[in-house]
Amino acid sequence: MGRWEPNARGRLEEAALALFAERGFEQVTVAEIAGRAGLTERTFYRHFADKREVLFPDSSPLVTGFAAAIEAAPPAAEPMATVAEVLGTVAEFFTGRHAYSRQRTAVIAANAELREREAVKLAWLVDTLAAGLRRRGVAEPAASLAAEAGVAVFKVAHAQWVAEPEPRDLGELMRRALIELKSLTGAG
Template identity: 60%
Template sequence: MGRWQPDARGRLGQAAMELYAERGFEQTTVAEIAQRAGLTERTFFRHYADKREVLFGASGALQELFASTLAGLPRSVAPMDAVATTLEAVAAEFRDRHAFVRQRQAVIAANAELRERELVKLASLAATIGDALRLRGVKEPAASLAAEAGIAVFKVASERWTASTGHRELSDFLQEALTELKAITAGA
């Protein structure tokens, strides 16, 4: 009966996250995820390529958001300011998602393969930002430096936000990290 209810993808994602938290990522099977969601394995594979995609399936959309936001900014905006504005746009996508992000990070932290995949995701985001900056006419090494610095700010702010109670927004932590970056580079 349950498989005819709406939002199969959401139900599968929720079931997967619950099982990952209860049993661990490696010990959870696709069959168990589908069963918990009241769906079939076939339905799972219509929505996700594999069980890792529950955790990383939104990476493409995140890359697109970074690229499109940067592309939409006036060329007169300095590279690091453009990255900061883009980080703010990305942070808006994480509103009301603290509990999910916190649970996702706990699953990733408990598994070496997933930690590696997270690093690959961050490297891909940095490459996307660098490409978008180069399209804006930013030369090397400034484009790569701004992209890598932006991802470092995003990573540090995300880690601090995830470890927090969730009463403050990700954007607050991003602003703090950007301020710290400016402070440490001002003395250089």
């Protein structure tokens, strides 16, 4: 097999996710993933350190996108306006990824170690968002609270989005979740 396979990474991701969904993350070997993708194990290891990295890449596009969006957001007086900007960019990232996201979420939900990894990634998003807000002059504890609220809205809206077989508008789900959070805290 040639060293440079066209879209090897994408084929490996697709094969891995399909196998994880069919048989559970623990049961699947790297050899099987490579075989399903029509590639070698050696090619797999050129793209991923292990099978977990297929689900949690070192430079996750979501994590990178989150960090870039907070830097790119227009100057705004209110921290939550900046957070809403970031969430809008995040919603765009998920466009066309509904089927993939549903499958990935189901695979992660079925495995304790993967659920923990996802919790760590979300905590990292909070830290990234809070640091971005502080760099924009938002004081503590407002920066951390706004970052927590933003990632909470993302988590809850994303869970609603993947729960349904047909894709709704993730951006709209996040806007509604933010309104509901406002209403909840106002009434508490």
